[in-house]
Amino acid sequence: MIERKYIARGEWDYYDFLINKYFWIKHGLDNAIGIRKKNLIDIVAILEENNVIYWLQGKTLLGVFKNGCLIEDDHDDDLSIWIGQKELVISIFQTHLSSIGFKKIRENEHMISFERDFRYIDICFFRSYSSKIVGYGDKRFPAKYFNSLDTIKFEGISFNIPSNTSDLLKKMYPEYFGEIKIRIFKILSKFYTVLFSPQKILKKVLSKLSSIMIRFPSFINILISPITQLFGIKYQELSLEDFLNLKVEPTDSFNWKWRARHLNIVTNDREFIIVKDILTYLSSKSVINSIENSIEESELIIPFNIPSNLDMDFWWSGNNYFWYCIKYKFRKGVIPYADVNKYLINKTNKPIPYSSDYYDSLEKMNEEMIKSFLSKFPIEITDNAVIGGKHRVFAMIGRLLDEEKYIPFKVIKINN
Amino acid sequence: MNNILIKIRLAFNKLGFDIKRIYNLKEIDCDKNNFLPERERVSLEVYSRIACLPISKGRSLPIHNLTNDGYHPFIYASTRALKLRSEERYGLIKKILKEYYDLVSPKSAGHLFDSPKESKLYDYPTWAVIMPWQVENIDFWMNHVRETVKLENQIKYDINSGWAWTGPSDQNKLSIETKRLSVLLDSILINGYKRHNGKDGDINATILYKDNNEWVWQASAAQHRACVLSALGRDSIQVRVTKYVKRNEVASWPQVINGFFSVDEALNIFDKIFDGDFDEVCKKWHEYIKKNKL
Secondary structure, eight states, X not given: OOOOSOOOOSSOOHHHHHHHHHHHHHHOGGGGHHHHHHHHHHHHHHHHHTTOOEEEOHHHHHIIIIISSXXXXXXXXXXXXXXXXXXXXXXXXXXXXXXXXXXXXXXXXSEEEEEETTEEEEEEEEEESSSXXXXXXXXXXXXXXXXXXXXXXXXXEEEEEETTHHHHHHHHOGGGGTOHHHHHHHHHHHHHHHHTOHHHHHHHHHXXXXXXXXXXXXXXXXXXXXXXXXXXXXXXXXXXXXXXXXXXXXXXXXXXXXXXXXXXXXXXXXXXXXXXXXXXXXXXXXXHHHHHHHOOXXXXXXXXXXXXXXXXXXXXXXXXXXXXXXHHOSBTTOOOGGGHHHHHHSOSSOOOTTSHHHHHHSOBOOHHHHHXXXXXXXXXXXXXXXXXXXXXXXXXXXXXHTTOOOOOEEEEEEOO | OHHHHXXXXXXXXXXXXXXXXXXXXXXXXXXXTTSSOHHHHHHTTTSOEEEXXXXXXXXXXXXXXXXXXXXXXXXHHHHHHTTSOHHHHHHHHHHHHHHHHXXXXXXXXXXXXXXXXXXXXXXXXXXXXXXXXXXXXXXXXXHHHHHHHHHHTTTTSOGGGBXXXXXXXXXXXXXXXXXXXXXXXXXHHHHOOOOOSSTTOSOEEEEEEOSTTOEEEEEEEOHHHHHHHHHTTOSEEEEEEEEEEEGGGGGGSHHHHTTSSOHHHHHHXXXXXXXXXXXHHHHHHHHHHHHOOO
16 A cells, blocks of 8 residues: 555545645555445445446446456446435445445535545446447447346356447447547547537636636736726735735635645644735744744655646655745846646756755746746635735745845735 | 516515425434424425435335335345345245245235234225324225325236235236336335335334434335345435424324224334334244245
């Protein structure tokens, strides 16, 4: 069992699923096979014991049927049941599955997911959409494959599978069967959907608008702001008063879980999340001393082979990131997280990124530099909470703590 | 139309009243010790209420429990049928229901509840059985059952072909009940259970309340649905509570007041249903199940 520093509590967030995916890519997908098999066998045994009609689904079905094994790079395993037995499965979780270590990590109208040893199984709720079509979520299948079930032996155990699975899989995964024509048809149908859904396109563009505006020069943002305001996005300068009343993180943000170590140390375990409260909290020398004593610098030594932002070691091997922003304030040439790998690859006798030595090695920014920097890179705010540019916000908190002048941020304010 | 409704509502508001759609009323909270406050209980006389009730406290009409480890023939047949491929289910359900109708064929409504000798129920066929708390008189009730059964049987066959809940039953009724149950089982399995606020949209339930806060519920309509949901492994079901019967109010039950039942006889029926005690009439059926672990 690979040791994990981060354990998600309760139902999983969108990011928890990504973290899980990258965790196994990093630690070896082959190391998960044993866990996946055991999870599958244990859940199926309990479903059968409780008279639940289930069958293998998705890539789990594909792997077992076509190759007699689980597909290594599949991030989850899939089973399906009929919607009429959904409540039974929920009750089985309480009576059976939880006692053998499974946790419910997702439940919605389309599926329920159970996790054990950091691998999870989706149980999809199939329902009938017409006499000939069944499916779950936005996936549809011909009903004929599911009216009766066949079985297949895997790991010495009999598993239910749809009837005529070979035919069904060719339709579901043509790319695995060399059916190029179907593949091209699939691509074309996706293209058609995008082309003839202008509303979808508009929605997508609007959702990206704020991230596009961040890249624009200040004068363009000033020019387009009256138009973007119509879509709830406003470009403006942030006054000192507004800055002091800003939350450093939205209260329901996933970062409170994922970046907990770094955020908790500067917010006293989420007690102070508004800038002015953090300033008051950090104005005490004893608090600063206590933080300094409990700081652990992150061990960023070897390059990450996955997005560093989703790597457990990146966020859970230390707690210094935000505190050091406060302590060292604005420095020239701090590498963004996205480029930390490049730094680590090219690092020869350079300090560990974001360590005290690292910040000491960087030149301090003067007022003019900061002003120009903040004007070039606006921060993002929604519901009066920072969603982009937290490090700059903490650096400004550092300035104010040292009784230095507030330099106004440029902000992109997004109204939900 | 909406404007008129809004004006009516405002007029009532001014008088201190509020108008709400019945199906917007809060569900009954059956976790409360008293199950239903007296004030709300009275309201059931005017409008029914939705509640999510545990299967373990469910009783069928007229006999059997709704638990899926019990002896209800419909639940027993459905539970076993689920283990088979869908095309094989019909045959098994038919086989089980046939056994049940052959083995549980009380001669009269009196035999059904093993009533005292002097009971008037012995003068009526099994299907005419009436609950002591029902308001309808026996003749009205018999007509109602005849009409309902005819509808169930697609007008082709009348009550003489048989009754769903006990035998005897001829081949026609057996086929109709088998088809009904297997189609419903498949439908709820693949579509889920979808109740609604319209006509026949719910499983209707009567609460039977004993002293010391003990209670059970008895399905009074859409019993097939209740059976299938139990077979599919539900712990609880959303039902529409239409009546609330208290044991200690036996003297005021309609069939006791009109003299059809004596107080003792009425209480005997209440207790048998409450305790799920139908051993006498179902003896052979219980033995059959124990012998034939299907």
